[in-house]
Amino acid sequence: MADVPFDPIATWQKLVSDWEKQINEVSARVTGTEEYSRVMNQAAKMQTAARQHFDRNMEELLKTVHLPSKADMAAIHDRLAAIEDAIEQLRAALSRETLRPAVPVTRTRKPSEPE
Amino acid sequence: MMGADANQDEISRRVQTEIDRALQRNIKGLEFLTLPKQPVGAMPKDTLLRRGTLQFYHYRPVVNDVYRIPIVFVSPTSNRGYVFDLARGQSLVEFLLMRGYDVFMIDWLAPRKDESGLQLSDYVLDFIPACLAIVREVTSEPTATLLGYCMGGTLSLLYAALHPETVANLLLFATPVDFEKMSLFRLWGSEKFFDVDRLVDGLGNIPGEFILNAFDILRPANRTAGVLNLWTNMWNDDYVKSYRLFDRWAAETLPLAGEYFRETTKSFMWRNSIMKGETVIGGRRADLSRITAPVFSIVAQHDHVVPLAAAHPIMDLVASEERREVVVKGGHVSVVAGPGAVTRIWPSIDQWLGKRCT
Numbered sequence: 001m002a003d004v005p006f007d008p009i010a011t012w013q014k015l016v017s018d019w020e021k022q023i024n025e026v027s028a029r030v031t032g033t034e035e036y037s038r039v040m041n042q043a044a045k046m047q048t049a050a051r052q053h054f055d056r057n058m059e060e061l062l063k064t065v066h067l068p069s070k071a072d073m074a075a076i077h078d079r080l081a082a083i084e085d086a087i088e089q090l091r092a093a094l095s096r097e098t099l100r101p102a103v104p105v106t107r108t109r110k111p112s113e114p115e
Numbered sequence: 116m117m118g119a120d121a122n123q124d125e126i127s128r129r130v131q132t133e134i135d136r137a138l139q140r141n142i143k144g145l146e147f148l149t150l151p152k153q154p155v156g157a158m159p160k161d162t163l164l165r166r167g168t169l170q171f172y173h174y175r176p177v178v179n180d181v182y183r184i185p186i187v188f189v190s191p192t193s194n195r196g197y198v199f200d201l202a203r204g205q206s207l208v209e210f211l212l213m214r215g216y217d218v219f220m221i222d223w224l225a226p227r228k229d230e231s232g233l234q235l236s237d238y239v240l241d242f243i244p245a246c247l248a249i250v251r252e253v254t255s256e257p258t259a260t261l262l263g264y265c266m267g268g269t270l271s272l273l274y275a276a277l278h279p280e281t282v283a284n285l286l287l288f289a290t291p292v293d294f295e296k297m298s299l300f301r302l303w304g305s306e307k308f309f310d311v312d313r314l315v316d317g318l319g320n321i322p323g324e325f326i327l328n329a330f331d332i333l334r335p336a337n338r339t340a341g342v343l344n345l346w347t348n349m350w351n352d353d354y355v356k357s358y359r360l361f362d363r364w365a366a367e368t369l370p371l372a373g374e375y376f377r378e379t380t381k382s383f384m385w386r387n388s389i390m391k392g393e394t395v396i397g398g399r400r401a402d403l404s405r406i407t408a409p410v411f412s413i414v415a416q417h418d419h420v421v422p423l424a425a426a427h428p429i430m431d432l433v434a435s436e437e438r439r440e441v442v443v444k445g446g447h448v449s450v451v452a453g454p455g456a457v458t459r460i461w462p463s464i465d466q467w468l469g470k471r472c473t
Contacts, residue, residue, distance in 0.1 A: 009133070009347060016343045023336035031332055032299055034308075041308040048317045078227045081167070088165040105176050107183040107254070109215045111469030 139350035147349065153359035155197045157206045160220075163249050168226040168233065168372065171246045173253065174200075174208055174218040181217040182472035184283045185254050187246065188220040191265035192238070193326050193369050196222035198264075198452055201360045205452060210461045216472065217254060221246050221267075226372040231319035233372035235273075235379065236397040243274045247281060258283035260472060264451055265289050265421060266379075272429070273394060275408060276401040284471050285435075286464065287412045288450045289421045292403070292432060293390050294383045296424035299333055304384045311380045315373040327368040333419050361448065390428060403429075409437035411467050413450050413460060420447040439467065 030036055059069040068076075164171035188208075190196030199220070200208040211218050221243065226233060250259050260283050263271030268290025275282040291297060303309065314321070331338060341358070348354040388394040394401045410433050414426045423442065430440050441463065445455050 007129075013344070013347060016340050016347075020336040020340035024334050027332070027335045028299070032302065034302070034305075037302050037305060037308045040303060041310070045310060045313065048314060052317055074228050078229050081227055085165055085167060088162065092161075092163050092165065105178075105217070106180045107217070107256070109178075109180045109182045110473055111466075 136350040140346065143349045143352075143355065144346070147355065147359075150359070153356065153363050155201055155360060155363065157200050157203045158208050158212060163219075163253070164246060166242075166245075167230050168223050169242045169246075170222040170224060171249065172220045172222065174212055174220070176217055177212045178215045181215050182469065184256060184258060184260055184472040185217040185219055185250055186211060186260045186262055186286075186468075186472070187250060188218070189243065189261060189263040189267035189271045190220065190222050191267045192223055192270070192371060192375070193266065193323075195364065195367050195369065196220050198364050198448070201364070201452060202356070205357070205360065205457065207451060207456070207461060210457075211465070214465045214469070216468070219246070219250055219259075223369060225323070225370050226320050228319055231315075231373040234374045235382070237372075238270050238375065239273045239277065239401070240397045243270065244278070257281065260284040260286060260468065262286040263288070263290060265291070265447070269383075269389070272389075272403055272406070272433075273396060273401045275406045276403050277396065277399055277405075279405050279407060282406070282408045284408055284468065285406065285410045285433075286468065287410065287426075287429065289414055289418055289426060289447055290412065290429060291383075291421045291425040293387065293425050293428045295387050295390070296422055297384075298422075300329070301384055303329065304380055306385050309380070311377050315377045319373050320370045321373060321376045323368040323370045326371065327365070330365075330368070330420060357453075361452075390432070392432075403432040404434045406433040407435055409471055410435045410439070411464070412438075412440045413464075414440065414442050415445050415447060415450045416442055417445060418447045418450070437471075 031040075055070070059071060062069045158174050160172040160174045162170060163173050188196060188199055190199075200206040203209060208218055208220070247259060251257060258281055261271040261275060263269070263285075265288070268287040269292065271285060271287065272290065272292065275285055294301060304311070341362075345355065345358050348358075382388045382394060386393065389401075389403065392400070392402045392404065410429065412426060412429050414421075414423050416423065418426075427440065430438050441460075443450060443455065443460060445453070449455050450460065
């Protein structure tokens with residue numbers, strides 16, 4: 001049997017690959033339980049509630065100091081996006097009108113090789 | 116003696132190579148940290164429709180004579196469609212254009228706050244039909260091939276069940292239908308623990324980070340291992356470019372419209388309605404047994420997002436005489452992009468689709 005020279009990079013890559021596989025397997029065992037699901041959903045619920053609470057307080061604070069809140073900015077963004085949509089629809093309608101003559105293709109192609 | 120000399124030469128050559136690569140890693144590693152976003156989207160296209168979360172493109176044909184039946188990509192609702200068109204040589208769109216197909220794409224943007232009320236019926240009975248009406252207008256062809264990936268595939272199947280006469284072929288990548296087999300998602304989203312109403316009522320749209328975190332928890336070591344492998348391959352420009360393309364795509368996971376999320380959770384996850392033929396969209400039952408168009412389903416052996424078993428029943432649910440399933444090595448993304456897709460999957464798609472698009 002021929003000697004295979006030591007390859008540190010290949011060894012390192014195998015180490016990483018084995019580590020990845022092991023961690024994923026352990027994780028799947030932990031996360032694949034009802035207990036994990038219950039705790040995760042409880043944490044998500046609390047996080048959502050905390051986020052809503054924080055958002056409400058921040059909105060009040062910004063209102064007091066006469067600054068726009070994230071919700072105000074989002075509303076402006078949505079209105080701008082709606083205007084952009086309307087412009088885009090006009091542009092797209094014009095583009096479709098002009099597209100057909102601009103793309104002079106025939107639609108008769110056949111496959112070159114049989115399946 | 117000759118053998119010992121050759122061995123020493125080989126060792127010295129390898130040491131030299133590793134020193135060069137170590138230097139390159141440091142130089143390119145610093146560059147990597149300061150680079151802007153990797154540009155994506157290789158092929159020129161025209162936007163034919165943009166309406167809130169919906170964007171619809173027509174890619175410019177690159178040959179004069181195309182196949183009669185156009186192809187319409189339906190992107191997954193949680194991700195951008197540019198995964199099909201990452202860069203030259205890594206673009207399924209480019210491949211199909213070069214092979215003479217006329218390619219359109221339904222792509223999604225992050226839904227706006229005022230779109231949190233979008234439902235499954237908006238996607239299946241409004242967005243897809245609106246895009247196909249434009250395809251008919253542009254091509255004068257009454258039917259099209261739908262190519263769907265992940266939930267884009269599920270939407271394509273549901274649309275085809277309700278409008279079978281407008282679908283010439285269905286090409287599906289990692290498309291879930293049996294949600295009971297998506298064991299971890301099903302457990303985490305179980306009715307017992309997951310208060311979807313509270314989440315949607317509280318947040319409106321479901322943030323992209325929420326979706327991305329769920330994907331990450333499925334395989335928590337993948338991201339770290341990916342970074343370690345990136346460092347090892349930092350000397351290789353092609354590897355780094357490819358990493359950056361996929362990393363950008365994954366990071367741009369989209370938020371989901373709240374009502375759509377609520378409906379898919381309750382109908383698909385909790386009731387497994389597609390398997391039971393009980394999915395009701397806009398008051399109509401979407402029964403996949405009404406689909407008679409040829410179906411080609413590509414699934415990945417090691418897909419941790421949509422396991423093989425979640426996609427496999429497509430073959431039994433549709434009534435198509437021509438149906439084919441191919442199981443390929445790799446994971447959820449490698450079915451649509453990456454070296455295996457380029458060399459093996461894409462040519463098999465062309466071979467299957469060509470004669471069905473004339």
